[in-house]
Amino acid sequence: MSEPTCQIVIMELMATGDGRPPSVPIEVINAHLASCAACREEARELEGLGGLLDAQRRQIPSDDLWPMIAPRLKSKKAAAGEKTTLYYFILFGASLALYKLLELIPERRIDVAFKLIPIIIAVSLFAFLKENPFKINPRLGADTE
Amino acid sequence: MEDSVAIKKCKEGDTDAFRHLVRAYQGQAIGHATGILGNREDALDAVQEAFIDAFQALNRFDGSRRFYPWFYVILRNCCYKLARGRKRREADDLEHAEILAPSGSVSPEESISLERALLELSAEDRELITLRHLDGLSYEDLAERLGIPQGTVMSRLYNVRRRLRKKLAQLDFTNE
Numbered sequence: 001m002s003e004p005t006c007q008i009v010i011m012e013l014m015a016t017g018d019g020r021p022p023s024v025p026i027e028v029i030n031a032h033l034a035s036c037a038a039c040r041e042e043a044r045e046l047e048g049l050g051g052l053l054d055a056q057r058r059q060i061p062s063d064d065l066w067p068m069i070a071p072r073l074k075s076k077k078a079a080a081g082e083k084t085t086l087y088y089f090i091l092f093g094a095s096l097a098l099y100k101l102l103e104l105i106p107e108r109r110i111d112v113a114f115k116l117i118p119i120i121i122a123v124s125l126f127a128f129l130k131e132n133p134f135k136i137n138p139r140l141g142a143d144t145e
Numbered sequence: 146m147e148d149s150v151a152i153k154k155c156k157e158g159d160t161d162a163f164r165h166l167v168r169a170y171q172g173q174a175i176g177h178a179t180g181i182l183g184n185r186e187d188a189l190d191a192v193q194e195a196f197i198d199a200f201q202a203l204n205r206f207d208g209s210r211r212f213y214p215w216f217y218v219i220l221r222n223c224c225y226k227l228a229r230g231r232k233r234r235e236a237d238d239l240e241h242a243e244i245l246a247p248s249g250s251v252s253p254e255e256s257i258s259l260e261r262a263l264l265e266l267s268a269e270d271r272e273l274i275t276l277r278h279l280d281g282l283s284y285e286d287l288a289e290r291l292g293i294p295q296g297t298v299m300s301r302l303y304n305v306r307r308r309l310r311k312k313l314a315q316l317d318f319t320n321e
Binding site for chain 2: 018053056058068
C-alpha cells in the first residue's frame with residue numbers, strides 16, 4: 001500500500017475518533033504520525049477541538065409554536081376546501097362546453113367550432129399563467145395619483 | 146398519544162392531532178434550525194413553515210419510519226430557503242449564545258466565543274458540525290440526514306473542523 005498523504009492521515013484519524021471503522025490500517029497511520037511532526041501537531045489540535053465541541057450541548061428552547069401554527073393550518077385547510085370547490089365548477093363548465101361542441105358535430109356547424117378556438121386559446125393562456133382576467137387591479141388607480 | 150396514532154389522525158384530516166407532533170418536536174426543531182440559521186428569530190419562522198409543510202405532506206409519510214428524521218428534511222429545506230432571503234447575522238453582534246446551552250466545561254465568555262466562531266461558518270458547515278458534536282450523530286446518520294455519502298461526510302467534517310479551528314485562533318480562543 002502506498003504512503004497516505006497528511007490529509008488522508010488526519011481525516012482517517014478524526015473519522016476513527018468519531019467511531020467510523022478505519023479504511024487505512026492503523027499501523028500505517030501510526031507510522032506516518034511517528035515520522036511527521038506537522039501531522040502530530042494538527043491531530044492534537046483537532047482532537048482538542050473535538051473534545052471541546054463534544055462537551056457542549058445544544059439549546060432546546062421551550063417556545064410553544066402551536067398557537068401560531070394552529071390558525072394557519074385551519075386557514076390552509078379552508079383554502080384547500082375552496083380550491084376543491086373551484087375545481088368542481090371548472091370541471092362542470094368544461095363538461096358543458098364539451099357537450100355543446102359534441103352537439104355541433106352532427107349539425108356540421110364547423111364554423112361555430114372555429115369561432116371557439118380564440119376563446120379556448122385565451123382561457124388556456126390565463127390558466128397557464130394562473131391569472132384571473134376578471135381581477136380588479138387596485139394599483140392602476142394609485143399610479144395615476 | 147403515540148406518533149403513529151397522531152399521524153394516522155392527521156392523515157384523516159384531524160388538525161388537532163398535529164398538536165401532539167408539534168409539541169413533541171418543536172424544541173428539538175428550533176434547536177436544529179438555530180444551528181443552521183444562526184439565530185432564534187429566523188429559526189422560529191422556519192420551524193413554523195416546516196410544520197405546516199409537513200402537515201400537508203403527511204400523506205406521503207411512510208408510517209414505518211420515525212417522524213423526526215423525515216421532518217428534518219423538510220425543516221432543513223425551509224431553513225435554507227429562508228437563509229437565501231435573509232441577511233446573515235453578524236457574529237460580532239452576539240450578546241448571548243443561542244445555539245449552545247450553558248455548559249460547565251467552558252465559561253459564558255468562552256461559550257460566546259465558540260458560538261461566534263460557529264456563526265462565521267457557512268450554514269451548511271454549521272449544520273454538519275453541530276449535528277456531529279452537539280447531537281452525536283454517527284457518520285451513517287449524518288449521511289442519511291444530509292443526503293450525502295459517508296465519504297463526503299468524512300471529508301467535509303475534516304474541512305469544517307480545520308476552518309473552525311482557524312476561526313477560534315483568530316478569536317484568540319484558548320481552552321486547555
